[in-house]
Amino acid sequence: MILKKLAFLPLLALLAAGCGGAPDRKDVDPNCLYMRLGGLNGMAALSDEIVNRLLTDPEILANTQLQMRAKPENVPGIKVQITVLLSDLAGGPFTYSGKSMKEAHEGMAVDEKQWEAMLKDVRGALEKLKVPAKEGEEFVALIEAMRGDIVEVK
Numbered sequence: 001m002i003l004k005k006l007a008f009l010p011l012l013a014l015l016a017a018g019c020g021g022a023p024d025r026k027d028v029d030p031n032c033l034y035m036r037l038g039g040l041n042g043m044a045a046l047s048d049e050i051v052n053r054l055l056t057d058p059e060i061l062a063n064t065q066l067q068m069r070a071k072p073e074n075v076p077g078i079k080v081q082i083t084v085l086l087s088d089l090a091g092g093p094f095t096y097s098g099k100s101m102k103e104a105h106e107g108m109a110v111d112e113k114q115w116e117a118m119l120k121d122v123r124g125a126l127e128k129l130k131v132p133a134k135e136g137e138e139f140v141a142l143i144e145a146m147r148g149d150i151v152e153v154k
Helices: 002-006 039-054 072-089 101-105 112-128 133-144
Strands: none
Touching (some): 039 072
16 A cells, blocks of 8 residues: 555656756745745655655545656655755756656646645645745645646636
C-alpha cells in the first residue's frame, strides 16, 4: 500500500528528469521570500512536508495519471526538484532548469478539485511549519500562478 502511494507524482513534482546537473546560482536579496522562509533549509523542509502530504492525499491519489508519474525511488529527486523550483520562484540563489509546468503536467488530467486539494496540503504544510501568515500567502501566490499551466480539466 505504501509503495502504491509513493508511486504518485505530486502536483508540484514537476519532474525528476529535467534537471541536468546542479542548478545555477544567482545573487539573493536578503529580504526575499526565500530568505524569509529560512533559505535552503526552510525551502527543503517546506517541499518535504508538501510532498509527504500529497503522497497521502486521497483526492490527489484518485488521479491515476498522477500515480503513474513517479516511482518510489524517484521521490527524493522529486523533492529536490520542487525545492529548486520553489526556491527560484521565491528569489533564492538557484535557477530551476527543469520542464515547464505545462510540459511537466501535460496529460495528467489535473482538475480543479485536485488543485484545491493540493492547495489545502500546501496550506497545511505552511501551518505545521509555523510559517508567518504574510510569507505563507506570498508562497501560496507563487503556487497559484502555476494553476493555468497545471490544471487541464475545468
